[in-house]
Amino acid sequence: MPETDSGPLRVALAQAIAALSGTDRLVVVAAGADGVVRCHVRRDESGTPCGYRRRPVAWADLLVGTEGDLPGTTDAERELLGVAGLPAAGPVILVFAPDGDDSRADRVRGWLRAARPDAPVFRSGTPIGSLITEAIANDPLCQPYDLVVLRPAPDTGRLRLGGLRLFGSGAKRGSSAQVSVRCGPDGGMGTVFAVVTWDGGVPRLVVQYAARLGPGKHTLTARLERPGLVRFVDPEGFVPAEAGWGELVAMVPPELPGRVDSAHLICAVEVYGTAAEVAERLSRISQIVTVAGGSGDLQASLIAYGPHSYDWRTPDRPVEVLAWAASPAEVAAGVDRLARRGVPKPGYPYHPDAAQLEDMLATVTGLLREAGPGPRAARTVLLTVGARPPHPPEDDPSRLLPCPRHHDWAGLVRYLTQKFGLAFAAICDAPPEPASGAWALLGRDLLAQTSEVDVRGLGPALGLTSAPPTPVPFPLLDEP
Amino acid sequence: MSAMSTEQAGARPGKNIAMWGAPGSGKTTMLAALGIALARRPDWLIASSDEASMEYLITMTNALSDGRAFPLASESLESYHWTLIGPEQQPRSWWRHRRGPGALRISLSLVDVPGGWYGDKNPPAPEAAKKLQDNLAQSEGIVFLFDPIREFEIGDAFEHLHGPLTKLASRILGGPGATADRLPHYISICITKFDEPQVLDTARQLGLLTTRPDDPHGFPVVRSEEARTLLEGLCSVSATGSADLMLNNLSKYFHKDRIKFFVTSSIGFHLNRDTGRFDQGNVRNMIPTTPSPSLGGAPPLVSEREFRIRGQVHPINVVEPLLWLGRRLSGDRTAP
Ligand SMILES: Nc1nc2c(ncn2[C@@H]2O[C@H](COP(=O)(O)OP(=O)(O)O)[C@@H](O)[C@H]2O)c(=O)[nH]1
Ligand SMILES: [Mg+2]
Numbered sequence: 001m002p003e004t005d006s007g008p009l010r011v012a013l014a015q016a017i018a019a020l021s022g023t024d025r026l027v028v029v030a031a032g033a034d035g036v037v038r039c040h041v042r043r044d045e046s047g048t049p050c051g052y053r054r055r056p057v058a059w060a061d062l063l064v065g066t067e068g069d070l071p072g073t074t075d076a077e078r079e080l081l082g083v084a085g086l087p088a089a090g091p092v093i094l095v096f097a098p099d100g101d102d103s104r105a106d107r108v109r110g111w112l113r114a115a116r117p118d119a120p121v122f123r124s125g126t127p128i129g130s131l132i133t134e135a136i137a138n139d140p141l142c143q144p145y146d147l148v149v150l151r152p153a154p155d156t157g158r159l160r161l162g163g164l165r166l167f168g169s170g171a172k173r174g175s176s177a178q179v180s181v182r183c184g185p186d187g188g189m190g191t192v193f194a195v196v197t198w199d200g201g202v203p204r205l206v207v208q209y210a211a212r213l214g215p216g217k218h219t220l221t222a223r224l225e226r227p228g229l230v231r232f233v234d235p236e237g238f239v240p241a242e243a244g245w246g247e248l249v250a251m252v253p254p255e256l257p258g259r260v261d262s263a264h265l266i267c268a269v270e271v272y273g274t275a276a277e278v279a280e281r282l283s284r285i286s287q288i289v290t291v292a293g294g295s296g297d298l299q300a301s302l303i304a305y306g307p308h309s310y311d312w313r314t315p316d317r318p319v320e321v322l323a324w325a326a327s328p329a330e331v332a333a334g335v336d337r338l339a340r341r342g343v344p345k346p347g348y349p350y351h352p353d354a355a356q357l358e359d360m361l362a363t364v365t366g367l368l369r370e371a372g373p374g375p376r377a378a379r380t381v382l383l384t385v386g387a388r389p390p391h392p393p394e395d396d397p398s399r400l401l402p403c404p405r406h407h408d409w410a411g412l413v414r415y416l417t418q419k420f421g422l423a424f425a426a427i428c429d430a431p432p433e434p435a436s437g438a439w440a441l442l443g444r445d446l447l448a449q450t451s452e453v454d455v456r457g458l459g460p461a462l463g464l465t466s467a468p469p470t471p472v473p474f475p476l477l478d479e480p
Numbered sequence: 481m482s483a484m485s486t487e488q489a490g491a492r493p494g495k496n497i498a499m500w501g502a503p504g505s506g507k508t509t510m511l512a513a514l515g516i517a518l519a520r521r522p523d524w525l526i527a528s529s530d531e532a533s534m535e536y537l538i539t540m541t542n543a544l545s546d547g548r549a550f551p552l553a554s555e556s557l558e559s560y561h562w563t564l565i566g567p568e569q570q571p572r573s574w575w576r577h578r579r580g581p582g583a584l585r586i587s588l589s590l591v592d593v594p595g596g597w598y599g600d601k602n603p604p605a606p607e608a609a610k611k612l613q614d615n616l617a618q619s620e621g622i623v624f625l626f627d628p629i630r631e632f633e634i635g636d637a638f639e640h641l642h643g644p645l646t647k648l649a650s651r652i653l654g655g656p657g658a659t660a661d662r663l664p665h666y667i668s669i670c671i672t673k674f675d676e677p678q679v680l681d682t683a684r685q686l687g688l689l690t691t692r693p694d695d696p697h698g699f700p701v702v703r704s705e706e707a708r709t710l711l712e713g714l715c716s717v718s719a720t721g722s723a724d725l726m727l728n729n730l731s732k733y734f735h736k737d738r739i740k741f742f743v744t745s746s747i748g749f750h751l752n753r754d755t756g757r758f759d760q761g762n763v764r765n766m767i768p769t770t771p772s773p774s775l776g777g778a779p780p781l782v783s784e785r786e787f788r789i790r791g792q793v794h795p796i797n798v799v800e801p802l803l804w805l806g807r808r809l810s811g812d813r814t815a816p
Contacts, residue, residue: 310767310790312753348788352771394761395677399782401790402762 006124006131009095013135016091017041017049018142024091029084030128031108032097035059038085039132046197046204047143048228051132057083064104077111084112092119095128137226141171145206145230147222148194149181149477150252157255163203164477166195166222166230176223176233182478183213184297187471192241192248193220194474195230203245206230210241215293216327218475243473253470263464264299264325264377265292266364270355270386271343272306277429278343280450281385284427286335288383292459293328299377301325301367302334305360308391310401311349319356319363325371354400357390357438358407365412368420380422381462382442385450387429389438413441425462427453495809496589497802498615501625502640504783506672506746507592510625510798511560512551513746515541517795523567524799530561537562544747544793550766550786560590564799564806586806590623591615616648621805622667626726628679628714633781638726649733666738666808668801669730671711674702674745675765675796676782679714683743686713698758699749699794707741738808742801748794765790 016026025042037056043049062083063076086092094112099105113121124131146163153160166177183191190210196203207230221234232238267285271278289300302322309316322334346352364382391400393408416422426443429450439447446461448454458464499507515537518526528534536557543549566584591612616622624641631637652663673679680700683689688710689700702710708727715724730739747766752759766787772780 312791346771348767348769352768395763397678399764401764401767404762406761 006122006126009093009122009124009126010131010135012093012120012122013131014138016093017135017139019091020049021142025087026091026093027085027087028093028095028128028132029086029112030095030097031099031105031112032125033099033101035062036080036083036108037128038083039128041132041136043142044228045199046206046228047141048206049136049139050228051129051136053129053132054085059101059104064108076107080108080111081115084115086112086115086119092116094119094121096121096123097125098123137173139227141167141169141224141227143197144168145171145195145197145224146203147179147181147220148192148196148203148474150472150474151477151479152255154479159252159255159472159476161249161252161474162477163196163198167224171224173224173226176221178219178221180217180219181475182217182297183215184472184476185215185470186212186473189471189473190241191475192243192473193232193238194241194245194248195222205245208241208243209238210243211235211238213237214327214329215297216329248473251471251473253472262297262299262378264301264380265289265462265464266301266303266380266382267331268303268305268357268360268364268382268384268386269338270306270357270384270388271304271338271341272350272355273343273346273387273429275343277387277450279339281427281429282335282339284450284453284455285383285385286332287455288453288458289328289331289335291455292464298328298464299325300328300331302331302338303360303363304338305356305363305386306344307346307350307352307354307388308356308359308401308404309349310351310404314349316404317344317356319359321363321367324367351391351401353388354391355386355388356403357384357386357388357442358393358403358409358412359405360384361390361409361412361416362405362407365416368416379463380420381425381445381464382416382422383425383427383458383462384442385427387450409438410441423462425458495587495621495806496591496615496619497621497623497805498591498612498619499623499625500612500616500644501670501672502627502630502636504630505625505627507625508551508556509746510623510670510672510744511536511556511590511592512540512544513793513795513798514562514802516544516793517798518564520794521799524803525565527563527565528561529563532557533560533562536560544789549788556592558591560592561588562590563587564803566803584807584810586803586810588802588806589619591619612644613647613651616644616665617651620665620809622665623670623801623805624667625670625672626711626714627672627783628682629673629676629782631714632678632717633783638729641726641729645729645733662735662738663733665734666805667730667734667740668805669707669711669739669741670744670797670801671707671714671742672744672746674743675747675749675763677763679710680763682713682717683710686710697749697751697756697794699796700758701796702743704740704742704800707743710743711741740801740804742797742804744795744797744801746793746795746798747789748792748796750791751794753791765793 020026020041020043023042025040028039030037035056035058037053039051039053041049041051063079096105096109144165145167147166149162149164150159151162164179166179167175190212192208192210194208195206197206206228209232213235220232223231223233225231267289269281269285292298293300301324304320304322306317322337323330344350390409391403392398393406394402424442424444425446426439427448427450428439431439431447431449435443435447501507518524526537540551543551564586626637649663652658653660683702686709688702688706690703691698691700712727715727749758749763750765752762767790769786769788
């Protein structure tokens with residue numbers, strides 16, 4: 001008599017499932033007090049084991065149950081074997097749960113064993129469905145799982161569909177994986193994260209999600225819940241996607257849009273004035289960065305500058321770099337941080353009529369110099385958003401007090417232009433008419449008014465983005 | 481601060497000195513800076529028998545050194561009674577700074593006429609204008625303040641001088657039995673706001689700047705003998721060009737040797753915080769308190785804005801015009 005402990009059965013199920021390949025199917029027939037049930041397990045085209053269970057048949061609905069202890073009835077036996085559906089060949093496991101009726105149990109066991117004398121027999125009271133589910137979940141991957149990515153060729157930008165390994169074969173449930181990818185413009189539909197196995201170069205879909213992570217680099221954490229189920233646990237925002245595979249592949253542009261992926265937008269904002277003025281400047285920046293970032297790969301920076309203090313008892317407020325050569329999302333986060341802060345009230349001990357724009361220019365110069373001679377963005381734009389003019393390096397007819405550090409804004413603009421080829425865009429609360437002075441120079445390539453700026457037109461006008469952007473359905477993986 | 485009690489200083493009627501100048505030319509600030517100016521000198525001290533005058537001096541000295549706010553016209557007094565007590569005159573030796581019975585005393589009764597009496601859009605209150613007239617007539621010395629910034633921007637110095645001067649002259653020189661052709665007054669003409677870069681630059685362009693070899697801060701100075709040249713230079717860039725009339729007028733009404741020019745600043749130049757010295761490109765010692773109505777546009781007129789003092793106050797030639805008047809009025813012919 002086999003054991004009632006289900007341990008050996010679990011092992012047998014795991015081994016039998018692991019041994020399945022191609023179109024093999026494992027048939028499990030379980031009989032107990034309630035009747036008889038037939039299950040089978042086979043792998044789908046991605047190699048994921050899938051379990052199926054027929055509706056259990058109660059003894060009362062079978063001849064074997066009603067005909068009492070009539071001698072061996074071929075009708076009853078045939079009927080039972082029909083329900084059990086034992087194949088002539090292939091793996092079979094027979095499971096018997098304790099049955100109150102010993103003679104019926106003996107008969108049924110006899111018939112089933114006679115049909116497949118090679119089948120192992122187990123005695124277990126645990127519901128067979130849950131044992132199979134558990135065995136499937138514990139089945140190590142028999143094929144690697146990859147995330148579908150697009151690899152841009154470094155020279156031409158041509159996109160090639162490929163896989164980025166998430167879980168290798170043998171990976172067990174509970175494993176997690178971290179990968180870094182870059183999202184391109186998504187056309188508002190989100191990027192599709194498809195997990196596949198490969199079947200002779202043809203991807204077989206395991207699961208597919210969509211997420212709007214925003215353009216730029218992202219690090220994802222995926223967890224193998226069980227074979228056939230991968231979940232992205234970080235960042236948030238992944239939802240099951242329905243898009244058809246063919247449709248998605250058809251959307252892949254032949255190459256990256258516009259090849260503007262090396263632009264750097266440096267946003268400098270004056271955090272000085274009334275709270276409403278500062279809030280409006282900040283909201284322009286977040287709009288511009290979102291729009292420009294959504295239509296291409298964009299490096300972005302955020303620098304905040306305020307007033308100089310002219311009373312030694314009040315320390316000078318230094319220029320603050322909130323994000324440097326970061327993603328548009330990081331700049332947006334920096335904008336949020338600034339928006340939650342208080343703004344110094346214009347007036348003593350701060351100079352009411354000027355801001356430390358010249359110190360901001362010196363900071364930008366320092367950061368660009370520090371970046372060294374390595375690959376630099378093809379186009380770098382300094383977008384200054386503010387109201388006040390800079391302090392002059394020395395006393396001059398503007399009557400503004402000179403910068404305590406004697407920074408020379410005009411000289412710095414010249415240096416940034418010659419040395420780094422910077423383009424200058426400015427959004428001023430009230431730009432001088434006609435453009436003159438510092439704002440004319442800071443807005444040399446584009447000068448707009450805070451309340452009227454065309455945030456959509458700005459990216460293309462400054463050559464940061466080409467319009468309109470082509471969405472890229474899958475995440476991008478840059479060659480290291 | 482150098483101050484003395486009434487008893488020590490002795491109370492005797494002083495020579496009347498009137499202060500006079502366009503509104504905003506810096507009269508009140510100059511008086512307020514007197515205490516600090518004296519505190520920065522080793523020789524002269526100030527005392528008063530008049531409680532209000534003393535109180536004002538103490539308050540203003542503190543305000544200018546801590547709060548760094550310019551004095552408000554409403555805080556000023558109409559008249560001040562002070563005694564300047566100098567070092568002993570003879571013999572000139574190592575102990576000459578000791579003050580004794582022989583110390584020189586200059587008693588001053590100063591009248592500060594609040595701004596806005598002359599040439600204003602609102603006609604002055606008649607009784608206030610009359611008060612200035614009386615005061616000028618009764619005084620023996622005059623401190624006249626010429627504000628070059630106001631002259632650049634508005635150019636009404638002539639107007640402010642001409643009216644009261646003509647009236648004063650007709651009262652004294654045109655009175656029955658008068659024979660003199662000049663007014664009997666001594667007058668200190670103070671070019672104020674020397675700390676303003678425009679004024680300093682004009683002096684530099686005219687080659688009038690020197691520094692005192694013993695000055696640890698290296699502040700630029702225009703010597704008294706050259707002050708008139710600076711005034712002429714400043715007049716040539718005035719807004720109306722009528723400032724040279726003002727100079728003519730002065731020599732017409734006052735004896736040549738009773739006029740002396742001073743280049744002054746009540747607040748002085750800004751000192752570089754790190755070096756403790758005068759900083760050529762960073763001289764302004766005041767900062768506007770509220771935003772300009774046109775940010776980044778044409779700079780608003782200085783004369784229409786409110787300012788605070790930025791750093792330490794180093795008054796320039798604030799005591800000297802009074803000392804000169806006081807010495808000359810007390811018959812000290814050696815006063816240069
Ligand atoms: N640059 C500079 N400005 C001064 C000076 N003294 C006064 N001012 C400015 O002139 C304004 C008027 O001064 P005030 O003494 O009230 O003039 P008053 O009307 O003649 O008494 C002040 O508020 C300051 O802005 C000075 O020494 N230098
Ligand atoms: Mg006054």
